[in-house]
Amino acid sequence: MNFIYLAIYEVQEFFLLSLRAFTNIFRKPRYLQDTLLQMDTIGVGSLLIVILTGFFTGAVLALQSAKSLKSFGAVGLTGQLVALSLIKELGPVLTALMVAGRNGSGIASELGSMVVTEQISAMRALGTDPTRKLVTPRMVAATTMLPLLTVLSDLCGLLGGWMVSFYKLRLSTSLYWSAAMKAIDYNNLLEGISKPFIFGFIIAMVGCYCGLRTHGGTQGVGRSTTQAVVFSSILVIAADFFVSKIILDLRY
Amino acid sequence: MIKLAEVTKSYWDQQVLKGVNLEVGRAETKIILGGSGSGKSTIIKLVLGLEKPDSGHIFVDGEDITPFREHELMHVRRKFGMVFQEGALFDSLTVGENVAYKMREEKLFSEEEVDAVVRRMLGFVDLEDAIDKMPAELSGGMRRRVAIARALVGNPKIMLYDEPTAGLDPITSRTISELVIKLRDLEGVSSVFVTHDLRTAFTLASQFAVVRGGGDVEFMGEDGKLCLINTRFVMLQDGKILFEGTDEELRNFSSSYVQEFLA
Numbered sequence: 001m002n003f004i005y006l007a008i009y010e011v012q013e014f015f016l017l018s019l020r021a022f023t024n025i026f027r028k029p030r031y032l033q034d035t036l037l038q039m040d041t042i043g044v045g046s047l048l049i050v051i052l053t054g055f056f057t058g059a060v061l062a063l064q065s066a067k068s069l070k071s072f073g074a075v076g077l078t079g080q081l082v083a084l085s086l087i088k089e090l091g092p093v094l095t096a097l098m099v100a101g102r103n104g105s106g107i108a109s110e111l112g113s114m115v116v117t118e119q120i121s122a123m124r125a126l127g128t129d130p131t132r133k134l135v136t137p138r139m140v141a142a143t144t145m146l147p148l149l150t151v152l153s154d155l156c157g158l159l160g161g162w163m164v165s166f167y168k169l170r171l172s173t174s175l176y177w178s179a180a181m182k183a184i185d186y187n188n189l190l191e192g193i194s195k196p197f198i199f200g201f202i203i204a205m206v207g208c209y210c211g212l213r214t215h216g217g218t219q220g221v222g223r224s225t226t227q228a229v230v231f232s233s234i235l236v237i238a239a240d241f242f243v244s245k246i247i248l249d250l251r252y
Numbered sequence: 253m254i255k256l257a258e259v260t261k262s263y264w265d266q267q268v269l270k271g272v273n274l275e276v277g278r279a280e281t282k283i284i285l286g287g288s289g290s291g292k293s294t295i296i297k298l299v300l301g302l303e304k305p306d307s308g309h310i311f312v313d314g315e316d317i318t319p320f321r322e323h324e325l326m327h328v329r330r331k332f333g334m335v336f337q338e339g340a341l342f343d344s345l346t347v348g349e350n351v352a353y354k355m356r357e358e359k360l361f362s363e364e365e366v367d368a369v370v371r372r373m374l375g376f377v378d379l380e381d382a383i384d385k386m387p388a389e390l391s392g393g394m395r396r397r398v399a400i401a402r403a404l405v406g407n408p409k410i411m412l413y414d415e416p417t418a419g420l421d422p423i424t425s426r427t428i429s430e431l432v433i434k435l436r437d438l439e440g441v442s443s444v445f446v447t448h449d450l451r452t453a454f455t456l457a458s459q460f461a462v463v464r465g466g467g468d469v470e471f472m473g474e475d476g477k478l479c480l481i482n483t484r485f486v487m488l489q490d491g492k493i494l495f496e497g498t499d500e501e502l503r504n505f506s507s508s509y510v511q512e513f514l515a
Contacts, residue, residue: 029359118340121302125334126354126402127326 017135017212018205024129024136031133038141042103043148049098050149051156057090058082058157062164075169079179082161087184087192091154093240096199099146100232104207107138108228111211112221120212130212139204146200147193154192191247198243199236206232253278253410253442254299259308260491261294268294270491271308276410279440279482281432283453285513286488292446293337296412299444300332301325333403333441334412339395341387341402347374348383351402373401377431393424400431411435411443417452429455434469436482437461450514457483457499487513 024030065081111134114120120130158180165171210228214220254276261269268291276282286292297303298310301317309318317328341350351370355361361369374380377397387395396416403411413432417425429452435441437460447453459471460480485502487495487510495505502510 117338117343118336119342121297122334122336122340122342124302125300125329125332125336126357127329128357129322129326 013213014205014209017131017209018139018201020131021135021139021205021208024132025140029132031137034133035137035140038137039145041106042099042138042141043145046099046102046145046149047152049102050095050153053094053098054086054091054153054156055160057094057153058086058160058162059164061085061090061157062161063168066165066169075171076175077179078165078169078171079161079176080183083158083180083183084188086154086157086161087188089240089244091157092150092192092195092199093236095150095153096146096196096203096236097233099142099149099200100203100236101229103142104203104228104232105225107204107207108211108214109221109225111208112214112224115212115214116217116221135205135208135212138208139201142200142204143197144200146196146203150192150196187251191244194247195240195243198239202235202239203232206235253313254444255311256295256298257309257311259295259298259305259310261291261298261303261305268491269298269305272488272491272493274486274493274496276442276444278409279436279442281436281443281445281456281483282486283456283483284444284446284486284488285448285450285453287448287513290488291491292448292488293414296334296414296444296446299412300329300334330406331408332410332412333400333406333408335396335399335403335414335416337415337418338392339387339399341395341398343387345387346383347379347385347387347390347398350387350398351405353402354405369405373404374398376404377401393420393427396420396424396428397431400428404435409442411441413443413445413447415447415449416445417447417449422451425449425452426455428452429459430461430471432456433459433461433471438463438469453485454499457485 061082062078066075066078069075069077069081111120114123114134120134123130123133161180162173162176165176166173207228210224210231214224216223254274256272256274259269259272260267268289272291272295274282274295284292284295294303298305299312301320305318309316311317312328312331315328317325320328341347342353345353348370349356351373352366355366355369370383371380374383377400379394379397379401382390382394382398387398390398400416411432416432417428420428432443432445433456436443445453445456457480459473461469461471464470481498484496484498486493487502489509494507495502495510497505503514505511
């Protein structure tokens, strides 16, 4: 009973924090400087890992799918398969997981350290609302940067797929790209771009929430960091399922 | 200026404060003593509104702050300067930026005004040279002094100290107590001083500062003739106030807990 009570309490606190972080956008004071700094750490900082994961995901997709497609004599469709799975699923989800591991943990450990060294209390004592100065900038930065990173990751994945198709499968460049373009229509793009907004929000808010509820010294910071990565990864994948389901239901 | 009436507070299932009544007047210093976990720091956090009491009321300048929401508390907090345990400096900002934080946040002052205040405050704690250093480069004692400088910005009427001398050597502790005495006697600042460092506590209770001709500050002891009445001890035990009075009264108080604490 106590466990259920505690779980409901945590969910309630998480939603209250998210609500406050969101409504802060519409009221002064706003911390533009901090938001830009977070955009730099989340956006620019994650460029390399997102490019690399995107590239290799696309490459391995082409490699594996060509094998199955061959048995149907449809190797020419490799481009379409790579593009479709990248843009709708793998691009958004893998980028989100990478950012969750890199920035979700960073947010949780930074805020967690600030809690245990009483910097959060000091901030409140000096007249600043930490949800405005710390949470909202991270939320805005993650929700705006993740879609951009996802687009980049998709492009690198398509490039990786093309390299495998061209050099390994001996497909012509035009065949690969024309097949790929067929998969990139308005609906798929909308699905692929709308997901990272939600994932970015989840990563930032779970990171902030886990960080701010840290207790128990340095050990607590470690615990919060682990929790942030675990919870945000699970939530990203779960949210992916539900968003896909909703979009499919809406379309048909 | 501060008044706590029948305040209780518990964390989860542990009751930390069990009905505390306390009053701090103008230019008065209350030294709160007590063992670890006796609820000393909690009192300060409640006064600042960082935590809410479970029951009871807290008055600041006659205003009941208990029902206030976070944004309403902001103007109450402006009356306070708070020195946290270990200083709690923002480690991503330089010493100067830490001290300037409150003024920059209020966005009412020009950069020249901010700079002048920062230098004056750092001068008061004798750390002008550290202005561009990062908190991580400072020693524990220097960090506490910067924290005092940061708390002094905005000329607060009330200073709250949460174990500012914990873990410091006697000489550095002495520097910190002198700063506290100067603020009390020369600036007329009220304070709540939470500590379990008895040496510092008795220094605060038995010495006072006077300004000599030429602006030099001198510290003098009570030496048996005088008795400082603006500094009083409060002893907490298990979330209740066990004793309140001057240092002489505390030494003569017949309670095994107090005598064990002083021994």
